[in-house]
Amino acid sequence: MTNEPNPLAEAVPESMDELMSRDPLSYSKIDLEKIVGIFREQRKNWLLAEATGKKPKASPKTPKAPKASPKTPKAPKEVFTLDDLGL
């Protein structure tokens, strides 16, 4: 016997992705329990991380906001003095 996770087990993100993209009228009770179970697992991990001060792993499903292109040059900050403004 080994304690290693079953490599054939379905990964959580794909399972969730598939579940959430399904027509909601097709859900069985088991599907709903699965969705709730996945979110509860996340909560457990989050609470544990909060309690221990560790940063929880980012959810693989959560979309990330797009990053600004590094190529975009920043406009130089213009600084005016009262003299520039003729004051």
Added chain:
Amino acid sequence: MNLPDLSHNSSFLPTSPGFQFAWDSTSLGELKTCPRKYYYTIICGYQPKTLSRHLIFGLHYHSALEHYDKRKSLGDSHETAVLSSVHFLLKETWDFKLGRPWSSFDSHKNRYTLLRTVIWYLDHFAKDSIETIQLANGSPAVELSFRYNSGLTSSSGDPIFFCGHLDRLGKLNDAIYIVDRKTSTYAIDERFFQKFSPDNQFSMYSLSARIVYHQPIAGLIVDGAQIGVNFSRFYRGLIPRTETQLDEWFLDTSVWIQLAESYAKASHWPMNDKACGNYGGCDFREICSKNPSAREQWLQHGFSKRTWDPLISRGDV
């Protein structure tokens, strides 16, 4: 200013064109913010063609929790009510016409974080110390709509009504509170709760619950939810309202309603140009920045129309 046809809106008096006699906190809030905004949103019924993701998220969040409260009050266990609420929410956030889920294009407020927040909230408060009170008719005090004669009258003697919708009345440490839920992408701290005192919506709710349900309401309990990208965090805050504070709010409201009547009589709702930048900017700022003669065309192009009738619509989020 032009008045639209208000014959289909039961909250306006046919005898006093443009004057609203049934007020909810949304319409009163718009009037207080800016009479011109009130004219556009409540009287004319304009709303942005694309609703804000914050508004959509808040509406779904509220209705899912309301669904849970209802199931619980009907005798469901926590587990059954959670599953039922999740299914309800999945259906509510699905576009059956297009066969796809609601997309907000926001990393904080989207369908996924909505489901997560609802499930985490329900589990967080599963052993809730707030006990839902029973009304005099024996029914649990959840999903309460109210409408009553405020005691105020128009200049021609017509009664002014207050109306709205409360989530739940609950008892905590022998005091009765209105329970409400709010979401934010910012931290839920002292400042978050401070913004509800004073607050138009909560004062109207507190006053109305005392009058309609004959309960000595101590104020509100607000369950604030911080929506992060990878987490949802909850805090509960008490928002007290004393009798004298509510008396003051009522007096202030009577003056605001007199003002509403004077605007209607003059057929002119002035701009409050000091409020244009509030909360990230008013939806109508661009309209108000145009020449008056061009505004109607811009409104028709950039906004859709709906009827805001507090006698039939749901209240605030």
